[in-house]
Amino acid sequence: MRTSLCDRFGIELPIFGFTPSEHVAAAISRAGGMGVLGCVRFNDAAELDAVLDWMDEHTDGKPYGVDVVMPAKIPAEGNQADLGKLVPEGHRAFVERVLADLGVPPLDDGGAGRDGVLGWLHSVARSQVDVALKHPIKLIANALGSPPADVIAQAHAAGVPVAALAGKAEHAARHVDNGVDIVVAQGYEAGGHTGEIASMVLVPEIVDAVGERAPVLAAGGIGSGRQAAAALALGASGVWMGSFWLATEEYLQTMTGSGAIQRALVAASSSDTVRSRIYTGKPARLLRTRWTEAWAAPDAPEPLPMPLQNLLVSPAHNRMHAVHDPSLVSMPVGQIVGRMDRVRGVAEVIAELVGGYEEALSRLDKTR
Amino acid sequence: MRTSLCDRFGIELPIFGFTPSEHVAAAISRAGGMGVLGCVRFNDAAELDAVLDWMDEHTDGKPYGVDVVMPAKIPAEGNQADLGKLVPEGHRAFVERVLADLGVPPLDDGGAGRDGVLGWLHSVARSQVDVALKHPIKLIANALGSPPADVIAQAHAAGVPVAALAGKAEHAARHVDNGVDIVVAQGYEAGGHTGEIASMVLVPEIVDAVGERAPVLAAGGIGSGRQAAAALALGASGVWMGSFWLATEEYLQTMTGSGAIQRALVAASSSDTVRSRIYTGKPARLLRTRWTEAWAAPDAPEPLPMPLQNLLVSPAHNRMHAVHDPSLVSMPVGQIVGRMDRVRGVAEVIAELVGGYEEALSRLDKTR
Structure with a gap:
């Protein structure tokens, strides 16, 4: 080759x-x-x-x-805090409600952890x-x-x-x-x-x-x-x-966690992805999970433009990551999954x- | 090979x-x-x-x-007339309004021509x-x-x-x-x-x-x-x-017409298709035209189930076919177009x- x-x-x-x-x-x-x-x-x-x-x-x-x-x-340019002010309250409320519905608790440290991208x-x-x-x-x-x-x-x-x-x-x-x-x-x-x-x-x-x-x-x-x-x-x-x-x-060596992502990926079929704007604001293919399904529901708001959407969802990703549930991982992946x-x-x-x-x-x- | x-x-x-x-x-x-x-x-x-x-x-x-x-x-089984009664009036009205908006007149014979599939x-x-x-x-x-x-x-x-x-x-x-x-x-x-x-x-x-x-x-x-x-x-x-x-x-030998379909296909790029239920009631990839765009608008109704959707749209296809306009053809086609x-x-x-x-x-x- x-x-x-x-x-x-x-x-x-x-x-x-x-x-x-x-x-x-x-x-x-x-x-x-x-x-x-x-x-x-x-x-x-x-x-x-x-x-x-x-x-x-x-x-x-x-x-x-x-x-x-x-x-x-x-x-839009700016730091995490300035850009965060551009995220509408309704979007934040939707995310909070979805996480509550999915049984994802706040983080012990009150929400710290990895910043938005x-x-x-x-x-x-x-x-x-x-x-x-x-x-x-x-x-x-x-x-x-x-x-x-x-x-x-x-x-x-x-x-x-x-x-x-x-x-x-x-x-x-x-x-x-x-x-x-x-x-x-x-x-x-x-x-x-x-x-x-x-x-x-x-x-x-x-x-x-x-x-x-x-x-x-x-x-x-x-x-x-x-x-x-x-x-x-x-x-x-x-x-x-x-x-x-x-x-x-080797991926597991970099990304700390329980392996919930890998369990989700190994279990998924080629039908288990969605193409959606909810991760970054631009269309991206993601693993289909209970989280992506919540955003596909009729009551979900339109995703925000880049870079705001990821600032909105990053704390939610951190909270889901902490529950080690393969049905709640947030991961871009192709149909080859x-x-x-x-x-x-x-x-x-x-x-x-x-x-x-x-x-x-x-x-x-x-x-x- | x-x-x-x-x-x-x-x-x-x-x-x-x-x-x-x-x-x-x-x-x-x-x-x-x-x-x-x-x-x-x-x-x-x-x-x-x-x-x-x-x-x-x-x-x-x-x-x-x-x-x-x-x-x-x-x-659902039945003949053209019986099945036609299952098509909601609101859907018929939408089709009529779209055709009027697109400048597609009724047929001279009052709507005869090819039946729905x-x-x-x-x-x-x-x-x-x-x-x-x-x-x-x-x-x-x-x-x-x-x-x-x-x-x-x-x-x-x-x-x-x-x-x-x-x-x-x-x-x-x-x-x-x-x-x-x-x-x-x-x-x-x-x-x-x-x-x-x-x-x-x-x-x-x-x-x-x-x-x-x-x-x-x-x-x-x-x-x-x-x-x-x-x-x-x-x-x-x-x-x-x-x-x-x-x-x-050889296709032109079977399908009578002005060649509007071929002009539309030859002009189209691989981006000019949509996957939609509007042709048959099941998801099918079609050439993107002003007709498919009308069905993608927020005011468009949900397509009907098979076989009703094609019964609904077939007379519209006939009317569009008669105007010989490449922007108004109705044609399933893949991205290879x-x-x-x-x-x-x-x-x-x-x-x-x-x-x-x-x-x-x-x-x-x-x-x-």
Whole structure:
């Protein structure tokens, strides 16, 4: 499973693994792929810096990248408290009522814990880019389209290529016009922020739109070698996987908790996701839970725009996290969740993928 | 592009082409695939019989099949007039107001023209099966799950295998338990009745669920050789294409009109579809038009259950058809519509598909 991206990035396999976990990202890189660490969880650039130090020590000199979230349309700026004032009281009351209905108590410390995510503010994302470029990163990806021109220029000046996610061919073309080097074609079935066009249609459309100018990674629905073979048959030069790492042993090393998330993911079928604005304010695919169902009820308010919606729901996520109930986790995940049938090691995931890829090609050989 | 289905059906290519047009179906079979004629448009079995006589004369002895629509949950039975009484006045008034807003006049003959579709009534579909089995058909497909057990037995007694569409792995397993011989895995991106799981995830799930007992055809998003290669990489034994034939020369021979539909399809991008209940009462993917937008407005009523919704909207479809306006056609179509960039002959579609398939396999060879 070798493509032009292997030589370009000095990787053995064109498998790009997006993950918020440094343990997963490092393991992907060590296994021959390209681990891409999601930065959006780091509101504090110093915290990111320390984690990237850890990455530098645990990747055996193999390439890795980072992923920031810079929306093309700049969201409201401000600190946690100022932005919090923009959240309507009715929304807060709805959240409180739902949590009460679901039997989720307040936290012992009165509601502290992890803050809402501010990583999609340009100010925060820029500080992440500044910090990341002090490390030997080999890729900066933006999970929401083209980064601003000066950020692309900053990366290029440091010799770091830029990738951007696209859910439509016209967006992909715009990204490349803006200087983006690699396009991640993110299909409908993907976890997190996603559009409406499914990978089978989207990947060749984006390859045709930009393929001569930029390699395309296929994202959405990929968790096996058969799917990687399908992605490359569609014209992609590699795959971008995110959801599948959530059910790995390495992910559990980063994210403290009872494993309720993994129990929920392993139990879920491909039908158990919803595409909804309730996590960030933009459409994102999430695991279907009693929490997402409450937001789908007729009495639920419209989700707020980014970044307010996540500020609203983050304390609720913390409270649900504390009850260790698989039916109440809050987790972006793609339809591939149906294939996540147990917790594996990252190296095992990649070995299975490579083996399945070879089998798929052998099957195709027999059709000639 | 040969699989076990080629020997089993005596076809050169594992390309199954579903179409309401006998001209398209015959051309697919003549070109080496399996033309599958959709019967739902024939309210009168005698009309179907005559068309199958035509098929017998124009397929050069090559295999062809038919497709009926028998919902697993039997819809209300009755004739056009009796069922019409079940349509609420408020729904009729909404349709009249929308057509007036869209500038669509009544028909000169006062509203006659094609009746609403009754082919999804079991009584009508059974009469279609009876007629079809008098012809040398090689496949009966059901577009909505397993046909009733006695219909499967009737087909098997005549030596005709039965195919059924499935949008979930559990449905596919149930179909095979019921005696279905071939499963069509219909992904979210497909036109017409479709579920929520995209092909990239659905096809391998269904192959894993039933592949040892029944071959699987991939449906949804397929219009090129790259996509056919992806489908076979995912484990499918062939492809099932429907939408792509709508923009063929042969389709225009069956469906009289000004070509407004083809102009609309050729102009549409992959973003220009909606999944809605407004065509049949069950979720189906349609071309997005001013008509579908009117039904998506906040003041639109909930669509009626099958078969009432199509009885309600069929006269409106006739009226829109008469104005020859590409922005007002009513047409089920999949996301692959974005690739339908001109009207082609059926043989050209198939030749391009085979060529693209070989190219995709050659590209994959280079990844070893």
